Amino acid sequence: MTTAAPITLRARGRVAMRQAISRASRYLFLGASLVGVAVLLLLAYETISSGVSRLSWDFVTNYPSRFAERAGLRSSAIGSTWVLGLTVVMALPIAVGTAIWIEEFAPRNKLLTIVKLNLANLAGVPSIIYGVLGLAVFGRYFGLGPSIMTGALTLSLMIVPMTVIASQEAIRQVPPSIRDGALALGATQWQTVWYHVLPGALPGIMTGIILAVSRAVGETAALIMIGAFTFIAFDNTSPREDFTTVPIQIYNWTIRPQEAFRQNAAAAIIVLMVAVLSLNLLAAVIRERFRRS
């Protein structure tokens, strides 16, 4: 009678090697996924260390200037605010209207498929193409020139597709029982949408539009195409005026060879990133606050 060899779960030979390679691979993959995070931190560090010395109240309230140390963001910040404000005012109703039509009113036929497919493709059109569209249609054909109105119309068309897609999601999140209940009690279709579906979808729609605006804040190419790369040394008071925006000011300072202007660009990037991050934070807060229990 022979005694059985002691049973062990420890692998040997080739199997042990395969297991060792597999264990090591975890660190390789972890390392790769930390690259993105590391880049983010590096960029933040570089910008702050190079731009923070230029940040001051004067930097925000001064007009652009050919002297780097006197130049500021006043006209570009005012221009950005004007353009984005008008963009939201124009894009929000159109986007929400489109989303309501798709989710609540559209006949389920080929036209709906085409509209949805078209929105998906529009969301992928490069921003510079929207700029060309804005230049030719709003700037030249409508005769609005390189004005705030042209910029806002162009950016509106650009952010409508992504806002529609976010709003559709939000509307779909409203439980069907609410809609069915309202309809069963005799509400008309629009009453149902206005009093029951929209209030429930509102946080999601807000999140969507805020994220879209955080995209539009940093948009540069489309606005340069419509002619917003200009020197503005006055406060905008009407949407018919020429304008410039913060990202265009960053572009302007970046392409200059002098070190002092690069510092200005870094300082302006800090301002722009604070705006973008605040918008994203706001969107996250709204989403958490109204998350359905």
Next chain:
Amino acid sequence: MAVVTERLDGGNVHEALRKRPLNRWNEAVIKGLLTACAAVSLVTTFAIIFVLLEETVAFFREVSFSDFFLHTRWRPLAGNPSFGIWELVAGTMNVVIWSLVIALPIGLASAIYLSEYADRRTRNTLKPLLEALAGVPTVVYAYFALNFVTLDVLRPVLGNDVPIFNALAASTMLAVMILPTIASISEDAMSSVPRDLREAAYGLGATRLEVAVRVVLPAALSGVIASVLLAIARVVGETMIVAIAAGSTPNLTLWPLSTIQTMTGFMLQVGLGDAARGTVDYRSLFAVGAVLFAITLLFNIAATWFVGRFREEYV
């Protein structure tokens, strides 16, 4: 007893409510307004196509097709101008290739880590951080491509004969820009591969690495391909990074350390120069724009197709 589970939505509700006497006149007006909103996006598409085609047709009255598609020199402002699109296409291909060379391995490895290795808490921290890279305005990336990548990395490492404007600096920041696209969409695809496949492989003695690379990755391939196609479309359409960091010299080369110009870079140059309407340079903007639009549309449609195929297989 049969339970009615059919859901009424959209036009079906409308149809079902058609005979309801409460249907007031303003319902029709509101429905008309909503339909008009939906029409805006269709009109946008038609306007884009119309605007691009109109000026492109005018462009081809002055420049022949063979000059545009068969010549290789792009010198629109020279005394004897030539309009061969290939130098600009090569510039775009240059940054597409090198940004993918950088972003694809890192993006895929991140996706594999997030989907196959990370526990839920790590994933919920890492994924939003990675996706934050997608929210950074591209003019910020452009600033870094020029100031940080070229001056602080490429020149010290590769020597001072690296030109100040070069395709590699632009490609590096483009890679950072598309990293979240590749990682996030590929991760979604890998996460939705059914558990059975993984468990069957583990049951046969495969290690975690083997399951990830030889089972999950191939199973999620159409999702991965879709993410890459979307990333390519974004690189092709990106303007600020290439305009600032890659230069404005059309160059028929795929070498990463040369100064180039992409299609979008040229378009921005015309936009900055405020070309007079009706001139051939103004029209060349639309001809290049039409080519750019066609390329990005093609990649976006292909990506949608691959996403649809993936959904059919597993979801």
